[in-house]
Amino acid sequence: MSNPVLAGFLLVLLLFAIGATFAGLLLDRAVRYPGMATGLVVVAMLGLSWGGLLLLGE
Numbered sequence: 302m303s304n305p306v307l308a309g310f311l312l313v314l315l316l317f318a319i320g321a322t323f324a325g326l327l328l329d330r331a332v333r334y335p336g337m338a339t340g341l342v343v344v345a346m347l348g349l350s351w352g353g354l355l356l357l358g359e
Contacts, residue, residue: 327341327342
């Protein structure tokens with residue numbers, strides 16, 4: 302696999318699949334543990350916004 306575009310595409314596809322799996326597990330558990338699900342969503346949003354600012358360099 303020497304093509305970097307193909308390797309990047311497969312990496313993004315893999316990361317999306319892992320994220321979708323975790324989102325599905327979170328939705329499955331949200332009925333029984335709504336506080337935990339809310340906390341994970343808040344932590345994920347803060348992490349994504351901080352990471353986005355870090356990547357943008359602002």
